[in-house]
Amino acid sequence: MLLALDFADDAVEVVSRPLKISFGTCGKRRSRIPDYLAVTHRGVWLIDIRPEALIKGADRESFAAIAEVAVACGWRYAAAARWREHAFAGLDARASRRRLRFDRPGRCCSPRPPTDGGFGVTCCRRDPCPVRRALAVVVQSAF
Secondary structure, eight states: HHHHHHHOOOEEEEEEEEEOOOETTTTTEEEEEOOOEETTTEEEEEEOOOOOOGGOHHHHHHHHHHHHHHHHOOOOOEEEEOOOHHHHHHHHHHTTTTTOOOOOOOOOOOEOOOSSSSEEEOOOOTTTTTTHHHHHHHHHHHH
């Protein structure tokens, strides 16, 4: 789903597991966290993903409660249970031709002496190696 949203021209922002919704049903308190919140030029979508074979009665109650919250907020709601047959082939074809738009050669990831006793590595935002850049961000945020 995230790959499909990445290719959606209308998508402005996508947030994974955006909020926890608590609700009452049959005298019990339950909660559910939708999988994605997608902000598009045409509106906001709450999206749940659950394979069709795994959907039980309790899931249907959760989907109904989340749909009510979405309507109250002026959003739309979708529960994705299965893909159309051609969807994977189309996504795979588009993903195989994707180019990194912001990763250009000629940038560097260079060590810098620590000045504050912290980790001390500065990684350029446009380092040509996205894996190295992501690891540097993860390590820096740990300190």
